[in-house]
Amino acid sequence: MRPFLDMQFGDRIITLMAALVLVLQIAVVAQRWIVTHIRIFAIQSFLLAMIAATIAWFNHAPHIYIAAALTLVVKVILVPIIFERLVVRMDIREEIKPIINVPLSVVISGGLTLLGYVVAESFYKQNEPGLGHNELAVAISLFLIGFFTMINRRKALTQVLALLSLENGLFLAAISLTYGMPLIVELGILFDVLVAAMVLGILVYRIRETFESIDVSRLRRLRG
Amino acid sequence: MLLLALLLIPVATAAASFFVRRRKEMEAANLVGFGLVFLIAIALAAQVLARGTVSLANDFFYADALSALVILLTALVALVCATYSIGYLRDDQQSGELGDDPSGKEQLAQLRMYYTLTPLFVFSMMFMAVANNLGVMWAAIEATTLVSVFLVTFYGKVTSLEAAWKYAVIGGVGLSMALFGTLVAYYAGHQLAGSDALVGLNWSVLAQHAELLDKTSMRLAFVLILMGYGTKAGLAPMHTWKPDAYSEAPVPSAAILSSAMLNCALYGLIRFYILTSRSLGPEYPGRLLLLFGLLSMGISVPFILVQKNYRRLLAYHTIDHAGIMVTALGLGGALGTLGLTLHMTFHTIAKSLLFLCAGNVRQHFKTDLFSEIKGSVIRVMPLTGIVFLMAMLAIIGMPPFSLFQSEFLIMRAAFDGGHLLTGVLFVLFGTGVFAGALLHVGGMILGPRGDTPVAPRRPWRDGSLLTLAATLVIIGFWVPAPLLELIRGAARVVSGQ
Numbered sequence: 001m002r003p004f005l006d007m008q009f010g011d012r013i014i015t016l017m018a019a020l021v022l023v024l025q026i027a028v029v030a031q032r033w034i035v036t037h038i039r040i041f042a043i044q045s046f047l048l049a050m051i052a053a054t055i056a057w058f059n060h061a062p063h064i065y066i067a068a069a070l071t072l073v074v075k076v077i078l079v080p081i082i083f084e085r086l087v088v089r090m091d092i093r094e095e096i097k098p099i100i101n102v103p104l105s106v107v108i109s110g111g112l113t114l115l116g117y118v119v120a121e122s123f124y125k126q127n128e129p130g131l132g133h134n135e136l137a138v139a140i141s142l143f144l145i146g147f148f149t150m151i152n153r154r155k156a157l158t159q160v161l162a163l164l165s166l167e168n169g170l171f172l173a174a175i176s177l178t179y180g181m182p183l184i185v186e187l188g189i190l191f192d193v194l195v196a197a198m199v200l201g202i203l204v205y206r207i208r209e210t211f212e213s214i215d216v217s218r219l220r221r222l223r224g
Numbered sequence: 225m226l227l228l229a230l231l232l233i234p235v236a237t238a239a240a241s242f243f244v245r246r247r248k249e250m251e252a253a254n255l256v257g258f259g260l261v262f263l264i265a266i267a268l269a270a271q272v273l274a275r276g277t278v279s280l281a282n283d284f285f286y287a288d289a290l291s292a293l294v295i296l297l298t299a300l301v302a303l304v305c306a307t308y309s310i311g312y313l314r315d316d317q318q319s320g321e322l323g324d325d326p327s328g329k330e331q332l333a334q335l336r337m338y339y340t341l342t343p344l345f346v347f348s349m350m351f352m353a354v355a356n357n358l359g360v361m362w363a364a365i366e367a368t369t370l371v372s373v374f375l376v377t378f379y380g381k382v383t384s385l386e387a388a389w390k391y392a393v394i395g396g397v398g399l400s401m402a403l404f405g406t407l408v409a410y411y412a413g414h415q416l417a418g419s420d421a422l423v424g425l426n427w428s429v430l431a432q433h434a435e436l437l438d439k440t441s442m443r444l445a446f447v448l449i450l451m452g453y454g455t456k457a458g459l460a461p462m463h464t465w466k467p468d469a470y471s472e473a474p475v476p477s478a479a480i481l482s483s484a485m486l487n488c489a490l491y492g493l494i495r496f497y498i499l500t501s502r503s504l505g506p507e508y509p510g511r512l513l514l515l516f517g518l519l520s521m522g523i524s525v526p527f528i529l530v531q532k533n534y535r536r537l538l539a540y541h542t543i544d545h546a547g548i549m550v551t552a553l554g555l556g557g558a559l560g561t562l563g564l565t566l567h568m569t570f571h572t573i574a575k576s577l578l579f580l581c582a583g584n585v586r587q588h589f590k591t592d593l594f595s596e597i598k599g600s601v602i603r604v605m606p607l608t609g610i611v612f613l614m615a616m617l618a619i620i621g622m623p624p625f626s627l628f629q630s631e632f633l634i635m636r637a638a639f640d641g642g643h644l645l646t647g648v649l650f651v652l653f654g655t656g657v658f659a660g661a662l663l664h665v666g667g668m669i670l671g672p673r674g675d676t677p678v679a680p681r682r683p684w685r686d687g688s689l690l691t692l693a694a695t696l697v698i699i700g701f702w703v704p705a706p707l708l709e710l711i712r713g714a715a716r717v718v719s720g721q
Contacts, residue, residue: 122440122444123411123440123441143400143404147397150393150397156389159393160393163393163396163397163400166397166400167400167403170400170403170404170407173404173407174407177407177408177410177411177414178407178410178411178414181359181407181410181425182357182359182424182425184357184359184360185357185359185360185362185363185425188359188360188362188363188364189359189362189363189403191363192363192366192367192370195367195370196366196370196392196396199370199373199374199392200392200393200396203373203377203385203388203389203392206377206380206385207385207389210382210385211382216389219385219386219389219390220386221382221383221386222383222386222387222390222467222468222471222472
């Protein structure tokens with residue numbers, strides 16, 4: 001049988017790519033440079049677009065191709081370009097200092113992945129068509145690790161990237177649970193993501209101009 | 225047709241304000257645009273009363289009594305704030321708050337931003353209220369955050385950047401949870417026929433087949449939505465962005481944020497509450513809502529008691545009232561939901577009025593702190609002082625003002641439904657807020673005579689204050705029959721009875 005028509009083969013490819021997405025998310029926790037973070041985000045988004053395209057191919061669902069193409073344009077090309085230009089303009093070379101050190105952070109991410117699998121288990125029904133629960137578990141883990149990164153890092157730009165990777169987790173959850181949201185919703189979400197990236201980028205730039213730093217722990221004038 | 229006009233006019237207003245050259249033209253564009261929006265909102269309310277629901281484009285746009293009420297309130301606040309901001313921003317321009325560029329170009333750019341973003345902000349709120357598809361509704365709520373971020377940074381101060389950052393990031397995280405919740409709700413309905421199409425996420429479809437939704441998924445979806453839209457509504461403990469954003473934004477924007485946008489966030493929550501309570505019964509969502517509602521009311525009390533800044537005081541009041549409304553929703557039933565929709569109406573009017581009064585005080589005394597206001601407000605600015613005091617008495621639930629009625633109704637719902645603890649805590653927190661507010665605001669308005677000269681008349685601002693104040697007083701004694709019918713209709717949508 002030709003492999004490109006076999007559902008099982010498709011499932012295996014998708015699971016492999018989902019695993020890579022998870023590895024990249026944990027790599028974000030472990031690395032310390034903003035430019036690397038942006039590139040990892042781009043690769044992760046690229047893998048997500050590929051997962052979406054693979055699902056579209058094996059399930060003959062052409063509308064998912066459009067979602068995949070849009071993801072490619074917005075999250076793999078536009079958002080990374082905006083952020084890399086921002087980094088160049090702001091001239092950020094400093095390391096990101098996490099609050100919890102790297103080895104412990106990686107261990108915590110592992111724990112969060114485990115939690116993701118536990119939560120995903122409740123959605124998994126043996127006799128129902130659909131993707132394996134691996135993808136959903138990875139999606140929930142991406143969401144949780146994204147949260148953790150937002151709390152753990154103090155650089156404004158890193159927090160924005162972590163927020164965007166939360167959204168990546170949601171995209172994966174959407175395609176693994178329901179083969180994607182309806183197209184117009186997907187469009188709305190991606191438009192919001194693009195605008196959010198620009199709005200937050202402008203804010204980060206202005207914070208940098210005003211505070212001479214993008215360390216958000218310095219933003220502590222408003223209290224009570 | 226009305227629904228389409230409701231969305232197109234704010235966009236046209238924004239475009240007009242963006243392209244015209246002079247301040248006066250921007251002001252006129254906003255005034256005309258919001259005036260038309262208000263008329264359309266009234267027409268829509270009338271149509272909903274006559275027909276039950278109004279829909280367009282194959283049910284993509286959908287309005288029932290609840291949406292019509294939210295739209296009407298949003299349109300009212302938008303119109304009053306558009307009038308107010310003319311006087312407010314002219315004052316800011318003269319006093320140099322917008323920078324001191326001699327050519328006036330920078331000020332004009334800032335005014336253009338304000339007059340362009342405000343209609344877009346209103347547009348996204350209207351879009352949210354008429355979107356039937358829950359995913360589209362989510363996108364519109366996210367858009368309200370993105371548009372209003374730059375209203376918070378309007379003055380470009382260090383503190384406003386900080387406030388905007390908190391607002392954008394906390395809001396972004398919250399909304400990503402709400403999106404997850406929406407997604408899980410979509411999954412819960414995926415056995416329904418035709419769920420692959422766009423209508424699969426339509427609220428009207430899901431609500432019709434609520435008993436067929438997957439129950440486990442709906443449980444998870446409701447928790448996520450409560451956290452998500454609860455963040456946007458500023459429920460404790462996700463409320464921390466609220467005092468910052470409200471105290472840094474220009475006062476007319478803060479008035480819209482604290483009344484109309486709060487309604488929008490609650491609207492999103494209410495839509496999911498209806499689905500969840502029809503699918504799982506009202507106990508499960510009710511208990512969660514009571515928990516968050518009472519927590520928000522409780523947390524606001526100490527902050528109100530020790531508050532030094534009057535705009536932040538008002539923000540904590542909004543947190544308190546978000547808590548009250550969520551508690552009313554949690555109590556549910558005919559009484560609780562009627563209390564909720566009545567309270568939503570009254571709170572919108574009273575809270576926007578309070579912010580506008582605070583704006584007058586701030587522009588005259590150039591400070592946000594109680595301690596630095598020398599001379600009683602009521603002597604320096606008689607009209608603002610009287611209205612401020614009156615609105616404050618109304619918002620803490622003094623009879624005969626209207627909020628007393630709605631809060632009393634909610635309290636009755638608590639005791640009737642056997643929620644003794646909720647009722648007792650409700651009274652207790654209400655007393656705390658009462659004491660704190662009277663202590664601070666009473667002192668500020670009626671304090672000892674100072675040597676500050678009496679303020680001049682301000683036609684734009686005083687006119688909008690008086691309009692809202694008159695509305696607040698009148699509906700305390702007499703709610704017009706059609707409005708009451710709309711409020712009751714909205715309550716019936718929520719309770720399903």
